[in-house]
Amino acid sequence: MIEAAGLEPGDALASSRELAKRFEVTTPTIREALRRLEATDVIRFRHGSGTYVSGGVNRRLLVNPHVSESRSESVLELLDARIVLEPPVAAAAAAQRSEDDLQALTLSADNALKPQYADERPELHFHVALAGASGNLLLRETVEALLQVRARDQIEIRHRYTDRDRDHADHLRIVEAVRDGDPDAAATLTRDHLVAIRDAIATTLGPEQAR
């Protein structure tokens, strides 16, 4: 129904009672269906207000909200994965980038200085914008999903361990490489950037957790 009506994030759904009538079931049954959609962030409930379409409608990859962090491994595992995956994405961006992508990239590089927005507006996150510049939506979504893994830790890291000026400088260098259409440089700079973050965290956590 959301698709047929062409609803976009922010739009309101009909009320549970209306939906129940329309689909000829009772409200508890409708709620079960809606709860499933809620779990994958397709919709969101706002008590007393209504049910609204959320960002998940356009997101194919997502992080399982029901897997607790205690069940998953260290933050370093995540950064290791990013070190493997993101450099080639940066290279693809350098090979494919359009004018619009470059603009969005520059914008997000500046926004990196105020990380509080990045959590709500993923498109402003530098690494997401970088993946977006590859022109492949799925790559962008993959990076976006990875950044949601252990999101709490990642925010913590950005706020505490990261040298923001250095981060910004790194980002600008990557943007330059992408603008120049230099895939190798983009990949190398991205790798170095992530390795630096990884090392900073590894030393902070102490050598015993560094694998």
Next chain:
Amino acid sequence: MIEAAGLEPGDALASSRELAKRFEVTTPTIREALRRLEATDVIRFRHGSGTYVSGGVNRRLLVNPHVSESRSESVLELLDARIVLEPPVAAAAAAQRSEDDLQALTLSADNALKPQYADERPELHFHVALAGASGNLLLRETVEALLQVRARDQIEIRHRYTDRDRDHADHLRIVEAVRDGDPDAAATLTRDHLVAIRDAIATTLGPEQAR
């Protein structure tokens, strides 16, 4: 509760009625909670039998089951993404592989000839096993998730367009490179392998959809 009890995939949960008592809510409310868990494949219902823990408990990345394929892009987008992401994963596997990984890899390379199992037992899928050999669980999960995107199409492709003998030969060469601990070769062979599949599909679909 699943975590606290240490339940694993296949284990049964208490009945809705029991859960309702235990959490001091009524069954419709319990059902809403369970539906959320169902949406991310943490549990699965079997009418008349019970509710069982499913594979999603250990899966951090997953494909949104509520985003229809019509809303997403072409299969080629997916293969392009895999061509970017999987070669470096193969390289990481060549750098890190353990004896166990190599054994699992060889096993899955043989199983590639009977693709029907791959859909139910992801660990037997060659590309998943390859990512697993990197030693990084998150990389494995990422590849696993990508293979779930447009799963129907991918099965179709494996069954119709793929030259199984050639596939198998490609896989064996990749295994060799990983065994030799040669990251560059592993990456190149993986890229070539995926590009070959991409090209086969692109020509089948016709040039008009090849971007």
Next chain:
DNA sequence: ATTCAATAAGTGATTAAGTCACTTGATGTG
């Protein structure tokens, strides 16, 4: 002794009608 159909208990699926909690915009007052 074995096989197999009937059965009963347990489980998920859904209904029905209602109450409570919260949000929001309209209303009216100071």
Next chain:
DNA sequence: CACATCAAGTGACTTAATCACTTATTGAAT
């Protein structure tokens, strides 16, 4: 014009059932 009040609409949840399905047990026929 600012601000408290109110009412309608919405999600959240309850209660007490019934229906549909699975499964292990039972018991009769082979």
